[in-house]
Amino acid sequence: MSTIPQGLSRKIQAVAGGPTHRRLAKWASYVPAIGALEPALQELSAYDLRKESLSLRYRARSGEPLDRLLIEAFALVREAGRRTLGMRHFDVQLLGGAAVHHRSIAEMQTGEGKTLTATLPMYLAALEGKGAHLATVNDYLAKRDADLMKPIYEALGLSVGVIQGQQPQADRRKAYHCDVTYGTSNEMGFDFLRDRLLKRRIDEGHRDLFGEMLGGQASHNEKPVQRDLHYMLVDEADSILIDEARTPLIISALPGEDEKIAAEAYSWAAEVAPKFIEDEHYEYEHKEKRVDLVLEGRQLVRELPKPSATDKLPLSTIYEYIERAIKVGREMILDRHYVVRDGEIVIVDEFTGRLAEGRKWRAGIHQAIEAKEGVEVTFETNQAARITIQDLFLRYARLTGMTGTARSSARELRKIYKTYVVPIPTNRPPIRQQLPTQVYGTAEAKWHAIVDDVMAEHQKGRPVLVGTRSIDKSEILSRLLEAKGLVHTVLNARYIAREAEIVAEAGQHGKITVATNMAGRGTDIKLGPGVEEIGGLHVVCTELHESQRIDRQLIGRCGRQGDPGTYRQFLSLDDEILLLGFGPKKAKRLLELGARSEGALSGYEGAFRRAQQKVERKHFRDRKVMLYFEKERQKMQRQMSQDPYLDTAG
Numbered sequence: 083m084s085t086i087p088q089g090l091s092r093k094i095q096a097v098a099g100g101p102t103h104r105r106l107a108k109w110a111s112y113v114p115a116i117g118a119l120e121p122a123l124q125e126l127s128a129y130d131l132r133k134e135s136l137s138l139r140y141r142a143r144s145g146e147p148l149d150r151l152l153i154e155a156f157a158l159v160r161e162a163g164r165r166t167l168g169m170r171h172f173d174v175q176l177l178g179g180a181a182v183h184h185r186s187i188a189e190m191q192t193g194e195g196k197t198l199t200a201t202l203p204m205y206l207a208a209l210e211g212k213g214a215h216l217a218t219v220n221d222y223l224a225k226r227d228a229d230l231m232k233p234i235y236e237a238l239g240l241s242v243g244v245i246q247g248q249q250p251q252a253d254r255r256k257a258y259h260c261d262v263t264y265g266t267s268n269e270m271g272f273d274f275l276r277d278r279l280l281k282r283r284i285d286e287g288h289r290d291l292f293g294e295m296l297g298g299q300a301s302h303n304e305k306p307v308q309r310d311l312h313y314m315l316v317d318e319a320d321s322i323l324i325d326e327a328r329t330p331l332i333i334s335a336l337p338g339e340d341e342k343i344a345a346e347a348y349s350w351a352a353e354v355a356p357k358f359i360e361d362e363h364y365e366y367e368h369k370e371k372r373v374d375l376v377l378e379g380r381q382l383v384r385e386l387p388k389p390s391a392t393d394k395l396p397l398s399t400i401y402e403y404i405e406r407a408i409k410v411g412r413e414m415i416l417d418r419h420y421v422v423r424d425g426e427i428v429i430v431d432e433f434t435g436r437l438a439e440g441r442k443w444r445a446g447i448h449q450a451i452e453a454k455e456g457v458e459v460t461f462e463t464n465q466a467a468r469i470t471i472q473d474l475f476l477r478y479a480r481l482t483g484m485t486g487t488a489r490s491s492a493r494e495l496r497k498i499y500k501t502y503v504v505p506i507p508t509n510r511p512p513i514r515q516q517l518p519t520q521v522y523g524t525a526e527a528k529w530h531a532i533v534d535d536v537m538a539e540h541q542k543g544r545p546v547l548v549g550t551r552s553i554d555k556s557e558i559l560s561r562l563l564e565a566k567g568l569v570h571t572v573l574n575a576r577y578i579a580r581e582a583e584i585v586a587e588a589g590q591h592g593k594i595t596v597a598t599n600m601a602g603r604g605t606d607i608k609l610g611p612g613v614e615e616i617g618g619l620h621v622v623c624t625e626l627h628e629s630q631r632i633d634r635q636l637i638g639r640c641g642r643q644g645d646p647g648t649y650r651q652f653l654s655l656d657d658e659i660l661l662l663g664f665g666p667k668k669a670k671r672l673l674e675l676g677a678r679s680e681g682a683l684s685g686y687e688g689a690f691r692r693a694q695q696k697v698e699r700k701h702f703r704d705r706k707v708m709l710y711f712e713k714e715r716q717k718m719q720r721q722m723s724q725d726p727y728l729d730t731a732g
C-alpha cells in the first residue's frame with residue numbers, strides 16, 4: 083500500500099500514541115489509495131459514476147466484505163461530494179470515516195465537518211442493502227443533515243429517508259426502507275416499540291386498545307415500519323449514548339380507575355404543598371435531593387381536607403404524594419426545566435437546550451409537575467411499552483458514532499457500548515483562544531460584567547454569542563442588554579422556528595446573540611464579511627454546566643475550520659454547580675463570602691472545576707446503577723418468558 087502523506091502522518095502523531103496511533107496509521111494508509119482512484123472517477127459522466135456505485139453495491143450484496151470495498155467506496159463518495167456539493171472530503175475526514183467504519187467513535191473537533199464525514203461510512207454500510215441509520219439529537223438536525231447530504235447519496239444511486247415526529251406510519255415505513263435513514267434516537271425508539279406492540283397484536287390476533295395509539299386502523303398500515311436493526315451511526319454520540327440514555331422512552335396505555343384516583347391525589351398534593359415549611363414539616367436532603375416529612379408534617383397531612391378519591395389510598399402513599407409535590411415545588415422550575423405548551427408539560431433538555439418531545443420524568447415527577455401547573459395529569463402506570471436509548475442501540479448489529487467531545491466519556495462508552503473513542507486530527511490547526519476566566523461574588527455582579535464584556539467586543543464590531551443554561555436566564559440577560567441599548571437576538575426553545583435564520587446571522591459583523599444550549603449542537607456559525615480580520619466570533623460562557631462536554635460544545639461555536647475566535651468563562655460564587663458538587667454547607671460558605679466581596683475574585687476557578695467533576699462522577703454512577711437494574715429486570719422477565727419491552731411494570 084502507498085505511503086501516508088507526511089502532513090497527515092505528523093497530525094496523527096500529535097493526537098494519539100500507542101494502539102490508537104497504530105490504528106490511525108493503518109487507516110491513514112487508505113488515504114493515498116483513495117486519492118489514486120480520483121482522477122479516473124473525475125472523468126466519469128454522472129451516469130457512469132452511478133453505475134460504478136451500483137456495481138459496488140452488487141459486490142457488497144454478493145457477500146464481499148465491506149472492508150475490502152472501503153477504498154473504492156470512499157473514493158466514490160468523495161467524488162460525489164465534490165461534484166454535487168462542491169465539498170471534497172478532506173484527508174482527515176476520510177480518516178474519520180474509516181474510524182467510524184471500524185466501529186470506533188470518531189472524535190472530531192467542533193466545526194470539522196462531521197455531517198459530510200458521515201456520508202462515507204453511511205454509504206459503505208448502506209451498500210449491503212439492510213438499511214443504515216443515522217441518529218441525531220433532534221428532528222431539525224435530522225432533516226437538515228439529510229437534505230444537505232442527499233445529493234451525494236443520490237448521485238451514487240442510493241435513496242435517503244427522514245423520520246420526523248408526527249409523521250404518518252406509511253411515510254415512516256417508506257423512510258426506513260430507504261438505503262439510508264436519518265432520524266432522532268427518540269423517534270427510532272418509539273417506532274421500535276410501536277412495531278413491537280403491533281407484532282404482538284398480530285401474533286395474538288386481536289385488535290385491542292393499542293389500535294388507536296398505533297395510528298393505523300387501515301389494514302395497509304398494519305405492518306411494522308422498521309426492518310431489522312442493522313447499522314447505526316450516532317451523531318453527537320456522547321449526548322445520545324450518555325446524556326439521553328438515562329431517560330426511558332415510554333408508550334402509555336389508556337388510563338384506568340387507579341389512574342383517576344392518582345390524578346386527584348396529584349392535584350390535591352400540588353395545591354397543599356406550599357403549606358409545608360422546610361425544617362418544620364419536612365427535611366430536605368440536598369445531596370440526594372430528597373424530601374422527608376417529619377412528625378409535624380405527617381400530622382398536617384392527616385389534618386388537611388382531602389378529596390374523597392384518596393380515601394382508597396394508604397396514608398403512606400399520601401405522604402409520598404406530598405413529598406413529591408414539595409420536591410417538585412422546590413426543584414422544578416417553569417421555563418428552566420420545562421415549559422407548558424398546548425396544555426402539556428414539555429421537558430427542556432439541559433444538555434441540548436431543546437424541547438425533549440415525548441419524554442417524561444419518572445417516578446411520578448412528571449405528573450406532580452402537571453398537577454402543579456394545573457394541566458391534565460397524564461398517567462404514569464400501565465405502560466404499554468418501554469425501552470431505554472441504551473437498550474435500543476445495543477440491539478443494532480453494528481453501532482458506531484461521531485462526536486466533538488467524547489474523550490471525557492471514553493471509559494463509559496467503552497464499558498457500556500464496547501466502542502472505542504478515536505481522536506481525529508483537525509484539517510487546519512485550530513486558533514481559538516481562551517481569554518482569562520472571571521469569577522464574581524454574586525450572579526448580579528457577574529451579569530453586569532458579562533454585559534460589559536459583550537459591549538467591549540461589540541464595539542470592535544465582532545459578533546458575540548452568549549450561552550446561558552436556561553430560558554429564564556437568557557431572558558434576564560436579554561433585559562440587561564436592552565437596558566444598555568444593545569440590540570440582540572435571543573435563541574431558545576421558544577423560538578425554534580427561527581433557529582436557522584438566527585444562526586445564519588450570528589456570525590455577522592456586530593451581531594449579538596443570546597442562546598441557551600441549543601446553540602451548542604450542530605450549529606454552524608459562519609463568519610460574515612470582514613469578521614475574520616477583527617478576530618472572529620467571541621463566545622461568552624455564563625455558567626458551568628453539569629458536564630464539561632456541554633461547556634466545550636458552546637465554546638466550539640467559535641474557531642471553526644481554522645477560523646479565528648475567542649471565548650471567556652464567567653462564574654459566580656452563587657452558581658448552582660457549587661451547591662450540586664459540594665453540598666449545602668460548603669456552598670453556603672462560598673455564598674456568604676461572595677455576598678461580602680466586590681469586583682472580580684481570583685483563586686476560585688479550580689473549585690468550580692472540582693465541583694463539576696463531582697457532579698459528572700455522580701451522573702456516571704447513576705447511569706451505571708440504572709443499567710444494572712435494567713439488565714436485571716430484563717433477565718428476570720426473560721426467565722418468565724415475558725417481553726422486557728412490553729411487559730413493563732413501571
Ligand SMILES: Nc1ncnc2c1ncn2[C@@H]1O[C@H](COP(=O)(O)OP(=O)(O)OP(=O)(O)O)[C@@H](O)[C@H]1O
Pocket residue numbers: 168169170171172175190191192193194195196197198485486603604605606638642643
Ligand atoms: N470537505 C469540506 N470542504 C468544504 N467545506 C467543508 C468540508 N467539510 C465541512 N465543511 C464545512 O464546514 C462547516 C462545519 O461542518 P459541520 O457543521 O458538519 O461541522 P461539525 O463537525 O458537525 O460541527 P459541530 O460539532 O459543531 O456540529 C460547514 O459549513 C461545512 O459546510
